[in-house]
Amino acid sequence: MSIAIFGGLGHVGSWVAHDLAARGEDVVIFDAGSGDYAALGLDHLVAVSDRLAFEPVDVLDVHTLFERIRAHHGRIEAIVWGVAVIAGPTFAQRPFRNIQINTVGMLNALEAARIFEIGTFVNLSSGAVYGDLPGGQTEDLPAKATDLYGATKVANEALALQYGETYGIDVRNARLYFVYGPGRMPSRMHPLYRAMFGALEGLRDVASPSGGDQALDWTHVRDTAKGIVALLDARNVSGEAFNISSGVAVNHRNIMQAAERIAGGDHGMSIGPGSYFLRGAPLDISKAKQLLNFTPRFTEIEEGLRDYADWINKQR
Structure with a gap:
């Protein structure tokens, strides 16, 4: 069995892939940059490359995404969704495209999980769901989006949870912060x-x-990855959200x-x-x-x- 990581060549996703592969898991990396990953300087993946498979997939290309998921049908037991245009002043410069990548892209992966019966879906969300609420935010606070990036994360959590409840997918939301x-x-x-x-x-x-x-709270990427893997491994946390930060x-x-x-x-x-x-x-x-x-x-x-x-x- 294997774990699919969408955005597995990103900063966080590559370390999640590393940690899973280092303990003996087979990992399929779905990432548009997979065609030439060696040029990205991700030296931590070299030592575990025998456990990695690469699929150069644009998450908005539904046909290719489904085709490549189907190529691993029956072997993928969980999806980690880590594709995102990150927060920052430039997000609003191309709002429609960036929202499509963050939210429509995730819906495409959720639909693949539904159709190909992949039982677990870990959504890498963000502390941006708290907006500008003061520090000490706990997971039971109501969502508050204060920018477009935060709005995609609020929407993604709600959509993922509803997919989970409607189609029996074990959805977990990891609220990451600054890495x-x-x-x-x-x-x-x-x-x-x-x-x-x-x-x-x-x-x-x-x-x-x-x-x-x-x-x-800037969080070291090794700690961020460790928290995500812990959430993936946890039992009896379906539908739950967890703050993962320093x-x-x-x-x-x-x-x-x-x-x-x-x-x-x-x-x-x-x-x-x-x-x-x-x-x-x-x-x-x-x-x-x-x-x-x-x-x-x-x-x-x-x-x-x-x-x-x-x-x-x-x-x-």
């Missing part, structure tokens, strides 16, 4: 991320227009300064005032700790940054 770490270079990310983490890559003089007065809020300028210290000194980075995202932090992860035995390792940001720096240095 950093190995597998994604700072230079490939948005301005705030580049300003905070870019010194580790040797970037200089990056300025983010805002975000300096905000503290969010559970610790750290000011953005403090992260930037810590990264510069690790990189050897001032790199000319700067972050403007105010908030970059309409979000509160930290998420309350008590439920995940209790029911999933999820305990994040990198709750001290400097420890996580050093691990990230080690990975970046190996890429050079």
Whole structure:
């Protein structure tokens, strides 16, 4: 049997694929970039490549998606949905396309689960379902979307749960938050991320227009993947949502300064005032700790940054 990961070459999805394959699971990665995954710098997948199969599928191409799922019919026992255009100021520049990818794409995967009788569906949702509610958000709070990205996540959770109830699919929602770490270079990310983490890559003089007065719980990608795998493994949690994050809020300028210290000194980075995202932090992860035995390792940001720096240095 195998597990299908949609978006399995993404930052989070690739680490979920790694962790599952490393323990002996067969993983099928459905990702539009699968045709040339070796060029993506995902070195953590190389050691487990014998457990991986790759399907270069655009999630909006329903015909190909169904055709390639059918090629594995009877062998896929669970789907992890991890495809998403991430939150940020650019999301609203192409709203229809981005909403299609995030929500219609997920519906295509849910429909495949229904037709091909795949029993478990783990939806990688987001703390964006809480909008700008203050920190300490628990999973029983009502949804509040404060941007288009958040609206896709609210919609996805509701649609996935209704598919589950209507067609007998075991649906679980993992509410992830802000992720950093190995597998994604700072230079490939948005301005705030580049300003905070870019010194580790040797970037200089990056300025983010805002975000300096905000503290969010940035979660190391290894911890994020660990929480998702724990949710996939858990029993008797069908229909449940879980916050998966570090559970610790750290000011953005403090992260930037810590990264510069690790990189050897001032790199000319700067972050403007105010908030970059309409979000509160930290998420309350008590439920995940209790029911999933999820305990994040990198709750001290400097420890996580050093691990990230080690990975970046190996890429050079």
